Amino acid sequence: MTFQDILAACGLSSDMLAGGDLAVSTPVDGSIIARLRTHSSGDVETAIDAARTAFGTWRQVPAPRRGELVRLIGEELRADKEKLGALVSLECGKILQEGLGEVQEMIDICDFAVGLSRQLYGLTIASERPGHAMRETWHPMGVCGIITAFNFPVAPWCWNAALALVCGDPIIWKPSEKTPLTALATQKICERALKRFGDAPEGLIQTVIGERQIGEVLTTSKSVAVVSATGSVRMGKAVSVALAQRFGRCILELGGNNAMIVAPTADLEMAIRAIVFSAVGTAGQRCTSLRRLIVHDSIYDQLVARLKTTYDGLPIGNPLEDGVLVGPLIDSDAAAAMDRALEQAKADGGQVHGSGPALQDDYPNAAYARPAIVEMPSQTAIVCEETFAPILYVMKYDTLDGAIALHNAVPQGLSSCIFSTDVRETETFLSSVGSDCGIANVNIGPSGAEIGGAFGGEKDTGGGRESGSDAWKGYMRRQTNTINYSRDLPLAQGITFDI
Ligand code: NAD
Numbered sequence: 001m002t003f004q005d006i007l008a009a010c011g012l013s014s015d016m017l018a019g020g021d022l023a024v025s026t027p028v029d030g031s032i033i034a035r036l037r038t039h040s041s042g043d044v045e046t047a048i049d050a051a052r053t054a055f056g057t058w059r060q061v062p063a064p065r066r067g068e069l070v071r072l073i074g075e076e077l078r079a080d081k082e083k084l085g086a087l088v089s090l091e092c093g094k095i096l097q098e099g100l101g102e103v104q105e106m107i108d109i110c111d112f113a114v115g116l117s118r119q120l121y122g123l124t125i126a127s128e129r130p131g132h133a134m135r136e137t138w139h140p141m142g143v144c145g146i147i148t149a150f151n152f153p154v155a156p157w158c159w160n161a162a163l164a165l166v167c168g169d170p171i172i173w174k175p176s177e178k179t180p181l182t183a184l185a186t187q188k189i190c191e192r193a194l195k196r197f198g199d200a201p202e203g204l205i206q207t208v209i210g211e212r213q214i215g216e217v218l219t220t221s222k223s224v225a226v227v228s229a230t231g232s233v234r235m236g237k238a239v240s241v242a243l244a245q246r247f248g249r250c251i252l253e254l255g256g257n258n259a260m261i262v263a264p265t266a267d268l269e270m271a272i273r274a275i276v277f278s279a280v281g282t283a284g285q286r287c288t289s290l291r292r293l294i295v296h297d298s299i300y301d302q303l304v305a306r307l308k309t310t311y312d313g314l315p316i317g318n319p320l321e322d323g324v325l326v327g328p329l330i331d332s333d334a335a336a337a338m339d340r341a342l343e344q345a346k347a348d349g350g351q352v353h354g355s356g357p358a359l360q361d362d363y364p365n366a367a368y369a370r371p372a373i374v375e376m377p378s379q380t381a382i383v384c385e386e387t388f389a390p391i392l393y394v395m396k397y398d399t400l401d402g403a404i405a406l407h408n409a410v411p412q413g414l415s416s417c418i419f420s421t422d423v424r425e426t427e428t429f430l431s432s433v434g435s436d437c438g439i440a441n442v443n444i445g446p447s448g449a450e451i452g453g454a455f456g457g458e459k460d461t462g463g464g465r466e467s468g469s470d471a472w473k474g475y476m477r478r479q480t481n482t483i484n485y486s487r488d489l490p491l492a493q494g495i496t497f498d499i
Pocket of ligand 1: 147148149150151152156174175176177210211212214215216219230231232233234235236238239252253254255256286287288386388414456461
């Protein structure tokens with residue numbers, strides 16, 4: 001399949017892809033595959049107005065009927081899984097299996113949201129007054145803006161979109177300027193579902209294309225009730241300030257600096273597979289990528305030797321080809337950031353194995369890099385940063401308390417794990433004195449979460465939760481109701497107020 005075949009299969013016609021001001025290149029070979037027309041700030045304001053109007057209708061549609069639209073989106077995604085998966089791979093450079101996996105995540109969250117559309121449950125609460133009832137109900141919030149990052153170009157949109165739609169909120173998507181094509185293809189998939197659904201209001205599902213300024217229109221508009229933003233900590237700081245200034249609600253999914261503790265009783269075969277998948281998968285460009293390995297003294301030499309051998313044999317190459325496990329970095333800036341981090345690590349006393357450019361003769365305009373293992377004498381400042389590249393810093397520990405302290409001593413708090421077969425260690429890691437992350441796993445790596453649980457993290461990761469569990473509450477407003485069905489008007493707290 002040529003690049004053009006992949007684009008055409010996703011319904012992206014050549015006239016859509018030409019003549020615009022936003023050049024979109026594929027990390028596979030660095031070539032430009034589209035020049036898209038971007039939206040202006042005025043266009044985004046028009047989209048917000050349309051979404052507000054749609055809200056007036058959509059909030060009155062019964063939630064299970066709203067779920068029917070999401071069921072149809074899931075069906076259309078199933079039909080297009082191969083095509084969209086290939087486009088994800090082409091546009092952001094992850095291997096085809098991961099591209100397909102990302103579309104599967106979209107399908108999974110649609111299924112979840114369809115079931116949810118018949119739940120969205122509230123509470124009944126005991127009232128202190130006779131003849132009174134209290135309850136808590138949930139109502140749609142309003143327009144939901146969804147800002148996404150390049151490395152998961154479609155799944156996080158769907159985690160938000162599927163829930164927001166069943167919760168009664170129209171959605172406006174601002175994808176990464178590096179990966180707008182997958183967004184346009186997904187919008188087309190939604191349009192097919194909307195057509196089959198029949199009577200959804202205009203403006204219910206929209207996509208706007210452009211750079212950060214387009215996202216800022218969503219974050220500053222009073223008409224956008226919720227903004228869910230996925231991306232860097234730098235972006236999250238700007239978005240949260242903009243939302244706080246207008247008392248808007250934000251759901252932040254920001255960077256991670258995820259670690260694994262490998263204890264003396266760990267099953268090393270399992271640990272090695274988990275380490276390699278989570279450190280080099282998506283070329284280290286997952287928010288949940290493994291970046292720090294904290295290994296007990298007693299097994300350190302053995303584990304690091306095995307890892308070095310595995311790293312030496314990693315198949316790096318065109319992510320669309322069979323057998324490749326490591327694709328390219330998104331662009332040359334990412335490769336430069338990787339080089340800078342490695343130089344700093346060396347200056348801090350780190351020993352670097354692997355690293356360096358790869359496949360330069362085959363793809364001179366792309367940014368393929370050999371994954372690196374860096375043995376660090378301590379957790380220096382560079383280790384505390386998220387460098388979005390396949391760099392695995394390895395450090396030693398001698399006590400579990402020391403390992404947990406090291407683990408938690410970074411600004412980010414997304415995902416974490418321990419490999420151990422000692423229940424005292426694993427339960428400590430999951431306890432209140434253990435990992436401080438939003439996700440904490442045992443005998444499984446930090447990446448590749450299922451949609452059934454809430455996804456997100458603490459500290460600089462932003463505190464947001466998306467996807468499963470009760471994350472849907474982020475897209476609805478809570479209302480407390482008191483109903484007096486008696487013939488008296490008793491006041492709460494025993495107050496008398498006779499007139
Ligand atoms: P980025 O922050 O550069 O961009 C993300 C999105 O935010 C883009 O659409 C961009 O246009 C937009 N944006 C940037 N500044 C903005 C502003 N001031 N107002 C409104 N919108 C703005 O991130 P990236 O390089 O695309 O993605 C990589 C980062 O995303 C990494 O830090 C990674 O860990 C993080 N990430 C987090 C999660 C998660 O769920 N926690 C998932 C994927 C990626």
